[in-house]
Amino acid sequence: MATDIIIHDEKDNVGVVVIDKITPKQDCACWIMENDKTVQIQSVDEIQLGHKIAMVDLNEGDTILKYGHDIGKVVKSIKKGEHVHVHNVKTKKW
Numbered sequence: 001m002a003t004d005i006i007i008h009d010e011k012d013n014v015g016v017v018v019i020d021k022i023t024p025k026q027d028c029a030c031w032i033m034e035n036d037k038t039v040q041i042q043s044v045d046e047i048q049l050g051h052k053i054a055m056v057d058l059n060e061g062d063t064i065l066k067y068g069h070d071i072g073k074v075v076k077s078i079k080k081g082e083h084v085h086v087h088n089v090k091t092k093k094w
Helices: none
Strands: 006-007 014-015 029-032 037-042 052-054 065-066 067-074
Touching: 014 065
Parallel strands: 006 029
Antiparallel strands: 006 014, 014 052, 029 037, 065 067
């Protein structure tokens, strides 16, 4: 099965789309690089190549983990399978 989403670290709560785009309600194959595991997720939104998808439900104030590192905080609740981007995540730097 082809990989649609890459998750770098087991602790990550987002994955990165590695195909042209995923469509709403698409069953996606996710590869966790850290341990060579695969998991499945169904998308909620259309998400373009290079953009993030929520692997779990995230609440306002939660920390986004990508590459095993804190990359920002949730400013609007995100459901599992939804697009994670500037409309619902902000940096903690300012």
